[in-house]
Amino acid sequence: MSFPSRRVTLADVANASGVSIGTVSKALNNRGQLREDTRDRVLAAAHKLGFETLPAESSSGGVITIGLVTSDDIGRFSIPVMYGLEDSFGPDQASVLISNSRGDLVRERHCVETLASRNVDGIVVMTNHTGPRAPLPKTSVPIVYVMGQSSDPEDMSVVVDQVQGMLLALEHAANLGHQNIAYVAGPRQDYSARIRAQAVQEHAPTFGLTLVGDRALYGNWSEAWGRQAAQMLRQRVEPVDMVLCGSDEIARGVADGLREANIVVPHDVSIIGFDNWAAAALNSRPALTTIDMNLEELGRAAGARVLEAITGNSRPGIDALPCQLIVRDST
Amino acid sequence: MSFPSRRVTLADVANASGVSIGTVSKALNNRGQLREDTRDRVLAAAHKLGFETLPAESSSGGVITIGLVTSDDIGRFSIPVMYGLEDSFGPDQASVLISNSRGDLVRERHCVETLASRNVDGIVVMTNHTGPRAPLPKTSVPIVYVMGQSSDPEDMSVVVDQVQGMLLALEHAANLGHQNIAYVAGPRQDYSARIRAQAVQEHAPTFGLTLVGDRALYGNWSEAWGRQAAQMLRQRVEPVDMVLCGSDEIARGVADGLREANIVVPHDVSIIGFDNWAAAALNSRPALTTIDMNLEELGRAAGARVLEAITGNSRPGIDALPCQLIVRDST
Numbered sequence: 249m250s251f252p253s254r255r256v257t258l259a260d261v262a263n264a265s266g267v268s269i270g271t272v273s274k275a276l277n278n279r280g281q282l283r284e285d286t287r288d289r290v291l292a293a294a295h296k297l298g299f300e301t302l303p304a305e306s307s308s309g310g311v312i313t314i315g316l317v318t319s320d321d322i323g324r325f326s327i328p329v330m331y332g333l334e335d336s337f338g339p340d341q342a343s344v345l346i347s348n349s350r351g352d353l354v355r356e357r358h359c360v361e362t363l364a365s366r367n368v369d370g371i372v373v374m375t376n377h378t379g380p381r382a383p384l385p386k387t388s389v390p391i392v393y394v395m396g397q398s399s400d401p402e403d404m405s406v407v408v409d410q411v412q413g414m415l416l417a418l419e420h421a422a423n424l425g426h427q428n429i430a431y432v433a434g435p436r437q438d439y440s441a442r443i444r445a446q447a448v449q450e451h452a453p454t455f456g457l458t459l460v461g462d463r464a465l466y467g468n469w470s471e472a473w474g475r476q477a478a479q480m481l482r483q484r485v486e487p488v489d490m491v492l493c494g495s496d497e498i499a500r501g502v503a504d505g506l507r508e509a510n511i512v513v514p515h516d517v518s519i520i521g522f523d524n525w526a527a528a529a530l531n532s533r534p535a536l537t538t539i540d541m542n543l544e545e546l547g548r549a550a551g552a553r554v555l556e557a558i559t560g561n562s563r564p565g566i567d568a569l570p571c572q573l574i575v576r577d578s579t
Numbered sequence: 580m581s582f583p584s585r586r587v588t589l590a591d592v593a594n595a596s597g598v599s600i601g602t603v604s605k606a607l608n609n610r611g612q613l614r615e616d617t618r619d620r621v622l623a624a625a626h627k628l629g630f631e632t633l634p635a636e637s638s639s640g641g642v643i644t645i646g647l648v649t650s651d652d653i654g655r656f657s658i659p660v661m662y663g664l665e666d667s668f669g670p671d672q673a674s675v676l677i678s679n680s681r682g683d684l685v686r687e688r689h690c691v692e693t694l695a696s697r698n699v700d701g702i703v704v705m706t707n708h709t710g711p712r713a714p715l716p717k718t719s720v721p722i723v724y725v726m727g728q729s730s731d732p733e734d735m736s737v738v739v740d741q742v743q744g745m746l747l748a749l750e751h752a753a754n755l756g757h758q759n760i761a762y763v764a765g766p767r768q769d770y771s772a773r774i775r776a777q778a779v780q781e782h783a784p785t786f787g788l789t790l791v792g793d794r795a796l797y798g799n800w801s802e803a804w805g806r807q808a809a810q811m812l813r814q815r816v817e818p819v820d821m822v823l824c825g826s827d828e829i830a831r832g833v834a835d836g837l838r839e840a841n842i843v844v845p846h847d848v849s850i851i852g853f854d855n856w857a858a859a860a861l862n863s864r865p866a867l868t869t870i871d872m873n874l875e876e877l878g879r880a881a882g883a884r885v886l887e888a889i890t891g892n893s894r895p896g897i898d899a900l901p902c903q904l905i906v907r908d909s910t
Contacts, residue, residue, distance in 0.1 A: 313693065315676075323654015330679055343693040345646075346677035348661055362674040366644065366697050471862045497862075527858050531802045531828075 258312065258369070259558040265293035312342040312370075314554055315363030319351040319376045324525060325543060326374055329394060332547020333372060337555065351376060357384060364389055370554035372547075378410065379439030390557030394550045396439075397566045404557065405566040406550045410440065413539040413571030414447035417492050417520045420537070420573055422455040424518060426489035429457050431464040432477040432502060434494040441466065441494050444522065448492060460486050469494070471528075474501020475508075482509055488517055490579070496521035496528035496538055503532050503578060518579040534577035541571050589643065589700070590889040596624035643673040645885055646694030646702045650682040655856060656874060657705055660725060663878020664703060668886065682707055688715060695720055701885035703878075709741065710770030721888030725881045727770075728897045735888065736897040737881045741771065744870040744902030745778035748823050748851045751868070751904055753786040755849060757820035760788050762795040763808040763833060765825040772797065772825050775853065779823060791817050800825070802859075805832020806839075813840055819848055821910070827852035827859035827869055834863050834909060849910040865908035872902050 262272045267290060275282055275290035314333055318326035326346065333344050347363055349356035356373070363371050364387040371389055375381055375396035383400040384391060390404070397405030421429055431448045434441030445464035452459045465480065467473035474493065478501070481488055493499035499521030503513055513519055513534055521529055524540035549569055556562055593603045598621060606613055606621035645664055649657035657677065664675050678694060680687035687704070694702050695718040702720055706712055706727035714731040715722060721735070728736035752760055762779045765772030776795035783790045796811065798804035805824065809832070812819055822837075824830035830852030834844055844850055844865055852860055855871035880900055887893050 313697065320654070321658055323651070323658050327652055327654045327679065331681070334679075343678060343690065345694075345697070346679075347674060348658065348665075348677075350662075359674065362644065363676075366676070366699075368697075 259555070260297055260560070261290060261294045263559055264297060265290045312337055312555075312558070313366075313368045314342055314344050314551065315360075315366070315368040315371045316344055316346045316374060317349055317356060317359040317363065317371065318346060318374045319349045319356065320374070321348075321350065321376070324527075325376065325395070328543035329372075329374055329547035329550070332544035332549075333551045333554075334547075335544070336548040336551025342551070353382075360384055360387060360391070369558050372550045372554060377439060378407065378443070390554060390562060392550045392553045392557070394546060402564045404553050404562060404564060406546055406553060407566060407568050408541045408546060409568040409570050410443050410541075411447040411451075412568075413522065413541065414444050414492075415451060416571060416573040417522075417539055418448065418451055418455045418457060420520065420575070420579065421457055421490045421492070421518070424490070424579060426518065427456070427458060428460055428486060428488050429490045429492055430460045430477075430481055430488050432474060432491060432493045432498050433464040433466045434469045434498070436466040438469075441469075444494050460484060460488055467498070469497055471497050471501035471504065474498040474503075475505035476501075478502045478505025478509070482506075482511070490518040490520065492520050494522055496523045496525045496532070496536055499536050499538070499578070500528045500532040503534065503536070507533065514577065514579050520579060524574050529574075529576070532578070537576045537579040538574050539571045540574050542569060545569055590886070591628055591891065592621060592625045594890055595628060596621045643668055643701075643886075643889070644697075644699045645673055645675050645882065646691075646697070646699040647675055647677045647705060648680055648687060648690045648694065648702065649677060649705045650680045650687065650707045651705070652679075652681065652707070655858075656707065656726070659874035660703075660705060660878035660881070663875035663880075664882045664885075665878075666875065667879040667882025673882070684713075691715055691718060691722070700889050703881045703885060708770060709738065709774070721885060721893055723881045723884045723888070725877060733895045735884050735893060735895060737877055737884060738897060738899050739872045739877060740899040740901050741774050741872075742778040742782075743899075744853065744872065745775050745823075746782060747902060747904040748853075748870055749779065749782055749786045749788060751851065751906070751910065752788055752821045752823070752849070755821070755910060757849065758787070758789060759791055759818050760821045760823055761791045761808075761812055761819050763805060763822060763824045763829050764795040764797045765800045765829070767797040769800075772800075775825050791815060791819055798829070800828055802828050802832035802835070805829040805834075806836035807832075809833045809836025809840070813837075813842070821849040821851065823851050825853055827854045827856045827863070827867055830867050830869070830909070831859045831863040834865065834867070838864065845908065845910050851910060855905050860905075860907070863909070868907045868910040869905050870902045871905050873900060876900055 258272050272290050275287045320326040330344050347359035349359050371391045372394055374394045378396050380399040381396040383398040383403050393405040397407050433445040465477055491502050499519050521536040521538035524538045529536040529538050589603050603621050606618045651657040661675050678690035680690050702722045703725055705725045709727050711730040712727040714729040714734050724736040728738050764776040796808050822833050830850050852867040852869035855869045860867040860869050
């Protein structure tokens, strides 16, 4: 993949002169300590490539700017990704600008165009759901998709390996000696809810686990559904050793529902959540063992893909990053 | 206040030609329906002022861009403000770019400089705390402070009137016929916690209310503190009709603590929270009556101040916006 029509970037100059982007920035802005011949080499490369220097009044001139387009209306998914993005470039090497699409595809396209017109060096587009999505029109700068991958295999995507996340939960259940598990899922129409539930249904036997009722209980992403599911599970005749949940909010509801029925977690039943969202996982009684999607790592990986693309080394395809098990008091 | 050194903006052109910014945008980008003489007038004004037209490849050219610098690490305060900012300019009239300072003053300054260098038309700086803050160095574009006001009275600030918010809570208590109230506050070192607690201490008598123990109970912004405070209140000899809380998280903890002691909310005791944060207020049992800071309105007001400044009509000083009482099941 190449971007033949895009403007010349700092990274092009860095590439051509065999130095880091930071060094190019110093040379072009006449800042910091630099050997005279290095500075000359960079300036020559910049001139040859037709690099347009940033406005002289720009005190942040030379720093890479990445645009992050998100549709996350409370920011709990996009802020960690933003932090990871910033980290991926090192301190003072990058600025990240977020633009919010509110989940509207027309607005999303508008956000991307606005960022491109603001001369950002690369764009990261984050969906508020996982699963494939339609690609955006190509822009003058590289686009990396994060959370939900582009359906165009030529695009660059970085996603969470949710199946691996559920395998961690199943392995944890097996290690604790559990046999009978239940799965309380989000709404069936959500890809995230389905793929997690399917992973449990498919792989439970591999770990010697039996899924109570043979299938996931679909509901919604709420504590109220968790409390309701806890009641439903109490009425089943089969014993349940562990309740796996599609989110921490559901898991918190299950924990409340069980406690209020005088069932002691984790003594009588274990619970695992999903997300490691502090507001639910840490406020839950007991605090939740959960699967962390490593969103900051996702941001760092997206930053690395953008940087590769900026430096002309882009590679198409999907990177799926692993989740992490966080053990707390509910197991 | 004037910005003599700033670049010429769309708003300047609009001002000079006596039309709206949207019309200027249409004229400069040769889009939409426009009378020929209007288009000519705008182009002449743009030429006279030395307005630099946006790049031809910019499909969003002519749209105002506002930079929002926030230090809100989960986005729950900044996303509504961002929505309000966007709304204040009308559909397709503005784009908002967020930059996150992580509560670090050096990084905050860097964010502001980066946005200014990206040629945004105005900058809104939002703190994650209320109360006065040190002003930032002036930039080439206007800055509006939101949530925490600049300590420089020549700056433009838009804040929430938290005292008025607590008066709404006290009035609601009085209207319900309550007499004895308790106040469970956040940490004493936080301005928000102190100003809300002081408002209750000072104005309770005005509404014929007695503050149990004569003072607020300071703790932290957590559900656990709310549960602990509920226990402390149960041990007091004085009756308590209503517990006012410094946040919805504290209030949710109080609700849980009281329910688990078989005290029925609102039958035995009423509870009022603060923030109207869905994750706490709606998941609480019962759902919380609370004070809403109208963050979207705050964003709209900040947008209006920025627009005034962009159009050369900036006025210094602080706008304090009212809160709103949201009545649910806890009172």
